[in-house]
Amino acid sequence: xxxxxxxxxxxxxxxxxxxxxxxxxxxxxxxxxxxxxxxxxxxxxxxxxxxxxxxxxxxxxxxxxxxxxxxxxxxxxxxxxxxxxxxxxxxxxxxxxxxxxxxxxxxxxxxxxxxxxxxxxxxxxxxxxxxxxxxxxxxxxxxxxxxxxxxxxxxxxxxxxxxxxxxxxxxxxxxxxxxxxxxxxxxxxxxxxxxxxxxxxxxxxxxxxxxxxxxxxxxxxxxxxxxxxxxxxxxxxxxxxxxxxxxxxxxxxxxxxxxxxxxxxxxxxxxxxxxxxxxxxxxxxxxxxxxxxxxxxxxxxxxxxxxxxxxxxxxxxxxxxxxxxxxxxxxxxxxxxxxxxxxxxxxxxxxxxxxxxxxxxxxxxxxxxxxxxxxxxxxxxxxxxxxxxxxxxxxxxxxxxxxxxxxxxxxxxxxxxxxxxxxxxxxxxxxxxxxxxxxxxxxxxxxxxxxxxxxxxxxxxxxxxxxxxxxxxxxxxxxxxxxxxxxxxxxxxxxxxx
Amino acid sequence: xxxxxxxxxxxxxxxxxxxxxxxxxxxxxxxxxxxxxxxxxxxxxxxxxxxxxxxxxxxxxxxxxxxxxxxxxxxxxxxxxxxxxxxxxxxxxxxxxxxxxxxxxxxxxxxxxxxxxxxxxxxxxxxxxxxxxxxxxxxxxxxxxxxxxxxxxxxxxxxxxxxxxxxxxxxxxxxxxxxxxxxxxxxxxxxxxxxxxxxxxxxxxxxxxxxxxxxxxxxxxxxxxxxxxxxxxxxxxxxxxxxxxxxxxxxxxxxxxxxxxxxxxxxxxxxxxxxxxxx
Numbered sequence: 001x002x003x004x005x006x007x008x009x010x011x012x013x014x015x016x017x018x019x020x021x022x023x024x025x026x027x028x029x030x031x032x033x034x035x036x037x038x039x040x041x042x043x044x045x046x047x048x049x050x051x052x053x054x055x056x057x058x059x060x061x062x063x064x065x066x067x068x069x070x071x072x073x074x075x076x077x078x079x080x081x082x083x084x085x086x087x088x089x090x091x092x093x094x095x096x097x098x099x100x101x102x103x104x105x106x107x108x109x110x111x112x113x114x115x116x117x118x119x120x121x122x123x124x125x126x127x128x129x130x131x132x133x134x135x136x137x138x139x140x141x142x143x144x145x146x147x148x149x150x151x152x153x154x155x156x157x158x159x160x161x162x163x164x165x166x167x168x169x170x171x172x173x174x175x176x177x178x179x180x181x182x183x184x185x186x187x188x189x190x191x192x193x194x195x196x197x198x199x200x201x202x203x204x205x206x207x208x209x210x211x212x213x214x215x216x217x218x219x220x221x222x223x224x225x226x227x228x229x230x231x232x233x234x235x236x237x238x239x240x241x242x243x244x245x246x247x248x249x250x251x252x253x254x255x256x257x258x259x260x261x262x263x264x265x266x267x268x269x270x271x272x273x274x275x276x277x278x279x280x281x282x283x284x285x286x287x288x289x290x291x292x293x294x295x296x297x298x299x300x301x302x303x304x305x306x307x308x309x310x311x312x313x314x315x316x317x318x319x320x321x322x323x324x325x326x327x328x329x330x331x332x333x334x335x336x337x338x339x340x341x342x343x344x345x346x347x348x349x350x351x352x353x354x355x356x357x358x359x360x361x362x363x364x365x366x367x368x369x370x371x372x373x374x375x376x377x378x379x380x381x382x383x384x385x386x387x388x389x390x391x392x393x394x395x396x397x398x399x400x401x402x403x404x405x406x407x408x409x410x411x412x413x414x415x416x417x418x419x420x421x422x423x424x425x426x427x428x429x430x431x432x433x434x435x436x437x438x439x440x441x442x443x444x445x446x447x448x449x450x451x452x453x454x455x456x457x458x459x460x461x462x463x464x465x466x467x468x469x470x471x472x473x474x475x476x477x478x479x480x481x482x483x484x485x486x487x488x489x490x491x492x493x494x495x496x497x498x
Numbered sequence: 499x500x501x502x503x504x505x506x507x508x509x510x511x512x513x514x515x516x517x518x519x520x521x522x523x524x525x526x527x528x529x530x531x532x533x534x535x536x537x538x539x540x541x542x543x544x545x546x547x548x549x550x551x552x553x554x555x556x557x558x559x560x561x562x563x564x565x566x567x568x569x570x571x572x573x574x575x576x577x578x579x580x581x582x583x584x585x586x587x588x589x590x591x592x593x594x595x596x597x598x599x600x601x602x603x604x605x606x607x608x609x610x611x612x613x614x615x616x617x618x619x620x621x622x623x624x625x626x627x628x629x630x631x632x633x634x635x636x637x638x639x640x641x642x643x644x645x646x647x648x649x650x651x652x653x654x655x656x657x658x659x660x661x662x663x664x665x666x667x668x669x670x671x672x673x674x675x676x677x678x679x680x681x682x683x684x685x686x687x688x689x690x691x692x693x694x695x696x697x698x699x700x701x702x703x704x705x706x707x708x709x710x711x712x713x714x715x716x717x718x719x720x721x722x723x724x725x726x727x728x729x730x731x732x733x734x735x736x737x738x739x740x741x742x743x744x745x746x747x748x749x750x751x752x753x754x755x756x757x758x759x760x761x762x763x764x765x766x767x768x769x770x771x772x773x774x775x776x777x
Contacts, residue, residue, distance in 0.1 A: 054763035061762050091758030098762050137763055150768050225759075 002277040003300060003311040005320050006188065006208035006351050007251060007464070008329040009260075010269040010339045011181055012453065013357040014412070018179035020044050020140065022259035022268075026183075029247070029258045035237025037102040037127050040139045041244035042259040044181045047396070048155040048169065049142040051180075053098040056230040057156040057343060063092040064228030065191050065346030066284060073284040073347065075195055077226045087197065092225045096236075100137040102127040128236070145177050152177075160395035169389060176387035178357040180396075181267070183259060184231040184244035185342070185350030186210050188298065189280050192243070195226030200241075205315075206472060207272075208351060209246045217241055228346035252469055256462040266456060271327030271463040272320055273351065274300045274311055284347050288399040291344040298349065299334055302327070323465035328452055329353065336449055337440075338408045340397035356393050356405060358412055359386045379420065379427070380413045407440070414439040415446045529604075529611040530622070535701065536598045537608070538623045539694040540687050543615045546625030549593055549687025551586070554621075557613045562606070569605040573597055591685050598696065624711050627689065631719030639720025640665075642713055651707035656717065662724050674699070681718070681725040689718035 026042035045051040059065055063077045077092055105122035113120035126133040142151035148170065158166055168174055186203075190210050193201045200216035201223055203209070212223070212232070217240040223232040224241060232243045247257030255261065260268040275298045283294035300307040302324035311321055324330065332339035332355060339353035362381055363370040371378075383390055383406055390409070394402040414435040421432035436446055452460060473479055533543075540549035556565060560582070568575050568583065572595040575583040587594065600608070615622055641647035644665060645655030656662075656677065661670030663678040684691050693714035695704055709717070 050763075050766070054766065058762070061759060063759075091755050094759060095761060097764055150766055153768065154766050 001300075001307070001310040003274050003307055003314055003316065004208065004277050005206065005311070005316050005324065005465075006273045006275055007186070007246065008208075008271060008273040008327070008333075008351040008353070009183075009186075010271075010329050010332045010353045010355060012267040012269070012332075012355040013178055013180065014355060015265040015267040015453070016044075016179040016181060016357070017265050018044055018046065018144070019264055021262050021264050022181055023139075025258040025262035026244075030245075031242075033235075033237075034127075035235040036233070036242060038096065038099050038139075039233040039235075039242065041231070041233075041242075042181065042183045043139055044143075044179050045140070046143050046145055046152075046177050047180045048152040048158065048177065048392070049145070049148075050151045050154050050156075051142075051182075052100075052139045053094055053230050054137075055154060055156055056228075059228055059346070062094065062225065062228070062230065064226055064230065065343075065348060066189070067347070068285050071285060073189075073281065075191055075226055077191075077195060077222065083197070087220070090221060090225060093221055094224065094230070096128070097137070099233075100139055100141070101133060103133050103135060145175065157392050157395040160400060161389055161391050165389045165391060169387070169392065174387050176359065178388070180342075180354070181259075182229065182231070182342075183352065184210065184246070185229055185348065185352040186244075186246060187348035187350050188275055188277070189284055189347065189349045191226040191228060191346075191348050192223035192232050195222035196220070197222055201232075204248075206467060207248075207251070209248050209251070210243070211245055211248070212241055212243055214238075214240050214242075228343065228348065229350075251464055252467040254464050254466060256458075256464065260462065266461060269328040269332065269452075269456075269461045271329040272302075272324040272465055273327060273329055273333075274302050274307060274316070274321070274324050276300050280349065283349070288345050289401050291347070291399045292340065292401065292404045295341060295344060295349050296334060296337075299330070301334075302330065317465070317468060317471075319468075320465040323463050326463045328456075328461060328463060331448070331452065336411070336445065337404070338411060338449070340404055340408065342397060343399070344397075345399040354397060355412070356397060356408055357388075358409065358416070359388055379417055383409055411439040411441050411449075414441060415449055418443070418446050419450055529607040532600075532604055533608060533611060533622065534694070535705075536600055536696055539690045539696045540593075540595070542621065542623030542625055543612055544619070544621035545623050548623070548625055548690050549684070550590055550595060552625075553612050555616045557609065557616065562609050565609055566602055566605045568595075569598070569600050569608065570602055571597070593685050593687055596696070623694075627711060627715040631715070631722065635716045635719040636723045637720075639716035639718070639723075642709075642717050643720055649707070649709050649713055651709065653704055653707040653709060662721060664724055677721055678724055681722040688721060689714040692717050 022042045023040055023044055027040065030041060031037065031039045040052060043052045051057065055061060056064075059076060065076055066073050067076045068074075069079075078086060103124045103126050106125050107122045109122050110120050124133050124135055125131060141147065145152055152170060153166075158169075161169070169176060186209055188208070190201070190203060193203055193210065197220045198216050198218045200213045200218070202211060202213065204211060219234065219239040219241065221234050221241060223243075224230075224234050227243075232241050234241050247255075247259075250257055250261075256268075256270055260270055279294075279298045283291075283298055286294045302308070302321060308321055312318075329339070333353050338355050340356065341350040341353050344350075359380055361379055364378060365371070381387070386409075390402045390405055393405040393409075394400055398405045414432075417427055418432040418436050421427040421429045433443070436443060441449075470479075537553075541551070541553050542548055544552065544554040546552055564582065568580075572583070576587055576594060614620075638647060642649060643656045643660075643662065645657055648655070657665060657670040659671040659674040660677045661672065662676065680688055689711070693709055693711055695701060
């Protein structure tokens, strides 16, 4: 066992309202700079949709992530031999067009325009060239299914569905959508780190945050192509690549990252996971249908004495282990099985997990009067008739396997029904309890899930251990080495009695 | 006072011939430089025949007027059917004296130089090596041409600017002309031309680092051996092959890179067809 600690995340999609506050918080803190203005380290996508950059999930185009070749885990983009062929011309680089050309408006024209019969306008100008730009794309161009005939219908996840399901998903009467906020997943097996020719990208030992050393980066941009989530961006002004750094200066001081902190719907959770790094290689080559299980098997029980002992051997402190035991992420992912990693088939083992969104609540109407529901099936449509087909969610969160998605959806629906029986009382309690049992849940667990979902405070959502930067420094240098050697010294030595 | 004046006058009288002597010395030096530059590749003074005749005692053989006219405009004389010029042409294996762009004044100086040297019995220049070229000479000449053997003076090899048939590889430089047919043009005078070139471009390089008479003879021998071979035909296949190779390379490159990322957003197509229910 090689137990390491990882700062991990859960996004509860059932609570996301798609307001983009997280994106704006991140943009204001980190990417409001020349060359970085097209980057959205945090973005919110509407699903079904093509996302940002366009169709990032389509690895036939972008060649991101890992694949199993002859029983070995290899980058889809490159290999040891292929790497040399491509080093000076990398054929799989997305252009700015796949993202969008950033623009602003010439606001000064509003004040300086000569007096005419028409109102002055501020024309859009490119932030790259400064010239007039005919805006054709933006980071959330397909927000709320805008232009769905083009964007939603080109969602790569629709490939997994039948024509009938596709028709149902996108016809106007049964239209459905949900939001998918995305940041860097700080993967356990990051493809960007593996692809970097300069060795500029690294995964921090103490908390697993993946960072790019801006002094070492040479702008090869292999990370940009290799990341299957397209969360490494090339700064065209500095010639270096940049990515989400999980606001590590905030995390190190015990604060949640800016996007987490600003989240209006409180959908974001952060906590420590202890994982066994020895299992990564073995788990990486498992067939698609076992990937969700393999990923969960990597995440170790923080209460297991053996795991604790092994973690301490690796320098994981007592406080980190304690944080891991209180981790909301561990509960959502392992204890409750509600949270799922996006596209496990990319085999990077993300540290960001999503609780899938439920479908809309339904009512039966008789003679114009809404009837009280009597069972779970009457509050929510049965999963097989859900507006959002399970095959879609399975493509997004289950590497094509519906079982883990169904498990999570069923459990969440059962908890809603049970809670309704408790508080509203219009559902038969026995039916609700049967529903819980059928979905592998006890009333105690249901209560815990309800509390962490609906009544969660700051401390419940963000369990961030102290990062002990002062100890981390000691690994590299002796902090007492320069004691007494620093400072300006005396210009004139004081002399006793003089 | 008077004595002083006399002294002064005497001094002036002494100065005049001194100045005159210095002037004529400078003139003589200019003329010699001119001779080396313009004449010496083909002529000597008192050292024997080269491409053209030995110019010793030229003043005694021909009037200066004729010589001046010939030096300043040889083609006009030869083409104009001047009897002496025609005879000379025949005597010297039909090698025409080139137009050297010498002015009449310069020609006068040159003739004076020739007369002075003849009178004093001095020689200028070296006669052509008259022994027949051996295969060893040809071999060494080729090495000098290609630069495998360096000229003793450190001059650059011929191949840096010239090409000749059978040099192999890329064939040599394209700055100067192809020397394959040089023998046909200069005949036995070739080694003189090499030793003491009268071309401004070559003078710039070789005036300070001339080839020795022996080296020049061997290079000339090599060029003669090359010149007797039939000239190579210009190979059309090679450039055609180049163009085909270029097009083929581009097609191959495009084919190998056909799976590259060619843009995603701009290639998005509305997918209406797949949304129709299966009837």
